[in-house]
Amino acid sequence: MAPDRLDATFAALADPTRRAILARLASGEASVTELAEPFAMSQPAISKHLKVLERAGLVSRGRDAQRRPCWLEAMPLAEATGWLESYRRHWEANFQRLDALLDEMQAKKSRESIKRKRRRQR
């Protein structure tokens, strides 16, 4: 995904109302009226959030003038959450290298303490 697009995606995801809208759309398409129901918000306020989600490519809307249903575009979301997985993998990899380094440090430490003991025994 292009960095600009990703920025738009993450900016869109940063808002709790927009995340709740996405969660609702994950269970199927809905109209603005239906989306506004669980929120203490006006339809224009919800429409504003939808525009942000649309611009980020996370949501699409139908052409039907009456209802204009909204649905979730799964692909950008999957790409976005893929970053979280990348982050986790990045740190897992860091910590595995740290495991190896700590093993090496412990081995060195025990070799040194054996040497010290030998010296004392002489």
Place this chain on the structure above:
Amino acid sequence: MKTVGSLTITTPSDREIAMSRIFDAPRTLVFDAYTKPELLKRWLGVFGGWSLEVCEIDLKVGGRYRYVWRGAKGNEMGMRGVIRELVPPERIVSTETFDDPWYEGEAVGTVTFVERGGKTTLTISMHYASKEIRDTVFGSPMEHGVAASFDKLAELLPSSA
């Protein structure tokens, strides 16, 4: 390679994210690996052609630290901060700012080393200026930022995996 514990990521409060991992070593060693430049250069963010080129730590309260990673293509990513609290080998609190910041305000990181039965639990907790910033970072862009900073981590991972 041996993996002692799995990485857990949690959100202890509105403005925080925390990452925890157990290591099979006493905490003095884990603390050293976390604070000595020659040791940090062996593990922190070094993969897929990236190296930790600059690693300077003035390990004292008020002391500054500076990390610069360099990629295979010569691209760089830098990070710096100031140490606010230091209790060797238990706890370090420091600020964190990226040269090319991808979130607003300064983040404050608290790193704790807890030893039990010869094993050490390392916890890195990041505190952001607001919940919104934390959510931007955690809901996505910590990885986005780290990834972007590490110059397209997603591209690097398949080759380094």
